[in-house]
Amino acid sequence: MKNVTVTMDEALLKRARIAAARDGKSLSRFVAEAVEQRVGRPLSQREALERFLAGPPLHVLDENGKAPTHDQMYADD
Template sequence: MKNVTVTMEESVAEWARLEAARRNTSVSRLIGEMLAEKMRHDDAYERAMREALEFRLLPFEGPPLTREEIYAERLDRFR
């Protein structure tokens, strides 16, 4: 474990003291747990974003289709 000094507004410090007491823990442990959860959340978000950007629904080769080409089949049904 690493000790660090944190500077915050008095109102934030008061909330942290009350929240830590409510959870029956120390302010230091409360802040550490909150930061660890933030880190896990951000890591999971980054991983999901990378996977989503790598995901290909349809493998395309060549230039992208025009709007007319995309909707041609649907439009033909109504003619």
Template sequence: MKNVTISMKDEMLSELRVEAAKAGKSVSRFVADLIEASIHKSAPAAPMSRNAQMEALERILSGPKWSVMRDGRMPTAEERNER
């Protein structure tokens, strides 16, 4: 992935940051999605509602648990990387 530098007026940047935040994306991801949508002539994806975000987070957190603790504590870096 390549980096691109763009110039814009301060007012435009402020509005861009607000719109990216509303969509729950970084400015970089928001701009990339807009450009991709423009190139592919499709509408940008609608932002997830707060309820949908919470449901997705709950699905992730309720997933399978991994027992990595050793004697009631988390393993040290050396213990994690031992072979």
């Protein structure tokens, strides 16, 4: 873990401290979680694969449900 200095308005700091205390967290943990919610966290390989597979389908099959042949895919047009 790295230490980071953050500058903020006094009023914001006070609200952040109150919110952290209300959540039963240190201010450091509260801020770190807020940043993580904003920028996200790295996905595991499994999470990335599941997200990809849950995405929109790739329409590579023709009207008969057949995939293109190797020659069709790499034909010079």
